[in-house]
Structures are given as C-alpha cells and as structure tokens.
Amino acid sequence: MTRVNSAEVKKQLGQILARTARTKRRVMVTSRGKDVAAVVPIEDVQLLEEIEDRLDLDEARAALASVKREGTVTWKKIKRDLGL
Structure with a gap:
C-alpha cells in the first residue's frame, strides 16, 4: 500500500485517483x-457495502426470530414504563 501525505494529495489528487x-x-x-x-478502488467500497448489507440482514433476521420467540410489548406498556 502506498502512503502519501495530505499536502501531496492536494497537489496530485487527480493522478492518485486515476492510478x-x-x-x-x-x-x-x-x-x-x-x-x-484512504483512497480506495470503488470495488473495495462496493464490497464493504455488501458486507454491511449482509450483516444488517442477519441482525434483522435475528430480531424477527426474537419477536417470534419472545413476543412483543405494546406501545401503551412502553409509555407507561417510561412514565409518559
């Protein structure tokens, strides 16, 4: 991996992006x-976003499974518990 100080990046941003x-x-x-x-290839960013999406989906599935196992709490009860 190449390291470039910020002053050089200011001077050579176009070249750095192209490279x-x-x-x-x-x-x-x-x-x-x-x-x-860091300046990274767009493929790296796309991969990170795909990983984040998969993690989000895993968390959503876990939350739905929890609701099926444990049920839900009514909004009325939540407000009462919070003193609202």
Whole structure:
C-alpha cells in the first residue's frame, strides 16, 4: 500500500485517483505521520457495502426470530414504563 501525505494529495489528487482506479491499489493518506484517510478502488467500497448489507440482514433476521420467540410489548406498556 502506498502512503502519501495530505499536502501531496492536494497537489496530485487527480493522478492518485486515476492510478487507484487503474491499478486497484489503495493509497493511505497521512497527516503529520499518522494515517487519516484512504483512497480506495470503488470495488473495495462496493464490497464493504455488501458486507454491511449482509450483516444488517442477519441482525434483522435475528430480531424477527426474537419477536417470534419472545413476543412483543405494546406501545401503551412502553409509555407507561417510561412514565409518559
């Protein structure tokens, strides 16, 4: 992975973007010697979004299973319990 400081990114953003799209390699952006951001191929972002969607679906399925097992609580009871 390539590391580029933020000052260089400002100067070379177009080149960095083109190189990342072409080579599919990530570029880590640093500031004062610390990693602060990254330029990544769009395929990486799409993969992350797909993973997040699958995790969300797993959580939704678990919540539905919990409702089937344990039932639900009425809105009236929730308001009463919260003193509303």
